[in-house]
Amino acid sequence: MEPDKGKQIREPEALAVADRLHSAAIHLLRRVRTRDRESGVGPAQLSALSVLVFAGPRSLGELAMAEQVRPPTMSRIVAGLMRAGLVRRQVTREDRRRLRLEATAKGTQLLQAARQRRVESLAVSLRALPTEKREQLRQAAELIDQLSRQI
Amino acid sequence: MEPDKGKQIREPEALAVADRLHSAAIHLLRRVRTRDRESGVGPAQLSALSVLVFAGPRSLGELAMAEQVRPPTMSRIVAGLMRAGLVRRQVTREDRRRLRLEATAKGTQLLQAARQRRVESLAVSLRALPTEKREQLRQAAELIDQLSRQI
DNA sequence: GGAAATTAGTTAGCATGGCTAACTATATTG
DNA sequence: CAATATAGTTAGCCATGCTAACTAATTTCC
Numbered sequence: 001m002e003p004d005k006g007k008q009i010r011e012p013e014a015l016a017v018a019d020r021l022h023s024a025a026i027h028l029l030r031r032v033r034t035r036d037r038e039s040g041v042g043p044a045q046l047s048a049l050s051v052l053v054f055a056g057p058r059s060l061g062e063l064a065m066a067e068q069v070r071p072p073t074m075s076r077i078v079a080g081l082m083r084a085g086l087v088r089r090q091v092t093r094e095d096r097r098r099l100r101l102e103a104t105a106k107g108t109q110l111l112q113a114a115r116q117r118r119v120e121s122l123a124v125s126l127r128a129l130p131t132e133k134r135e136q137l138r139q140a141a142e143l144i145d146q147l148s149r150q151i
Numbered sequence: 152m153e154p155d156k157g158k159q160i161r162e163p164e165a166l167a168v169a170d171r172l173h174s175a176a177i178h179l180l181r182r183v184r185t186r187d188r189e190s191g192v193g194p195a196q197l198s199a200l201s202v203l204v205f206a207g208p209r210s211l212g213e214l215a216m217a218e219q220v221r222p223p224t225m226s227r228i229v230a231g232l233m234r235a236g237l238v239r240r241q242v243t244r245e246d247r248r249r250l251r252l253e254a255t256a257k258g259t260q261l262l263q264a265a266r267q268r269r270v271e272s273l274a275v276s277l278r279a280l281p282t283e284k285r286e287q288l289r290q291a292a293e294l295i296d297q298l299s300r301q302i
Numbered sequence: 303g304g305a306a307a308t309t310a311g312t313t314a315g316c317a318t319g320g321c322t323a324a325c326t327a328t329a330t331t332g
Numbered sequence: 333c334a335a336t337a338t339a340g341t342t343a344g345c346c347a348t349g350c351t352a353a354c355t356a357a358t359t360t361c362c
Contacts, residue, residue: 018273020292025176027299097310122169125298140291141171147276148178248339
């Protein structure tokens with residue numbers, strides 16, 4: 001694929017930025033994930049739980065979609081969360097095939113604590129930055145989220 | 152968010168930015184990881200291989216450090232890479248306990264292709280952005296990398 | 303109204319990837 | 333030279349990704 005249709009030289013720059021973003025994301029997550037282990041809950045469980053806590057009750061399929069995994073994978077993740085008492089299920093009246101999953105009080109509490117720990121170490125570094133750099137990062141985060149939704 | 156952009160109230164802002172960055176990184180990687188599966192190599196193997204390709208030969212311990220995993224984990228990852236013919240080992244003369252691992256030509260080729268695919272979908276979105284936003288993202292990526300090293 | 307198709311979730315089985323504990327082999331130190 | 337330290341491996345645990353094949357409930361359609 002060598003579309004030589006460039007009137008401006010955008011292609012290489014876009015690729016380079018994509019590459020930098022990708023590796024920055026990897027490095028960031030690698031650093032913060034060590035803190036997540038303190039919760040005693042696996043990363044996939046933690047992430048699924050956060051959907052239920054911040055976005056409210058969801059069906060298993062919706063959760064799988066949100067987390068970009070297949071239903072059987074989410075089925076097992078949810079089983080773990082229920083075993084740990086962090087999530088509770090209800091069979092809905094309308095459609096008895098569909099589950100309604102929600103975080104328990106314990107689940108909400110655990111997630112908030114984990115999030116706090118996780119983000120804390122990053123926040124320490126952020127506080128050392130000048131305000132305008134911090135603001136720049138905030139905007140970049142929004143932009144990255146937007147892009148991710150488009151991909 | 153509160154429009155309380157006072158200069159003295161930094162703490163909550165830093166936490167909020169940290170949180171946004173964290174979730175943006177998660178969302179970004181979640182989207183691009185689907186492309187990585189096309190390589191037929193697992194994510195941990197791909198990531199370790201990229202260290203060898205871009206940073207040059209390393210010992211197993213150095214690789215484990217770079218990837219933030221324990222030696223036994225890296226031992227298995229490397230075993231997989233060698234089985235697939237993507238990485239080769241040499242016993243150093245100086246210290247016969249230590250391995251010297253390097254990417255093979257096949258490994259380098261596979262990694263470049265994977266990186267290209269992975270970053271390509273992101274680059275498509277980036278090309279749609281105005282130049283100054285793209286530049287902003289590039290700078291943010293650098294900054295995030297710097298921060299990650301500090302954490 | 304009931305058979306067929308569709309949809310939601312589960313179960314089984316496989317591979318990868320994280321860990322600790324315990325081991326081997328080599329190097330260093332006392 | 334014996335004791336200790338360091339580099340990697342092996343064994344065995346659990347979590348997390350997948351597909352294929354299943355059950356149960358709902359919808360479609362004759």
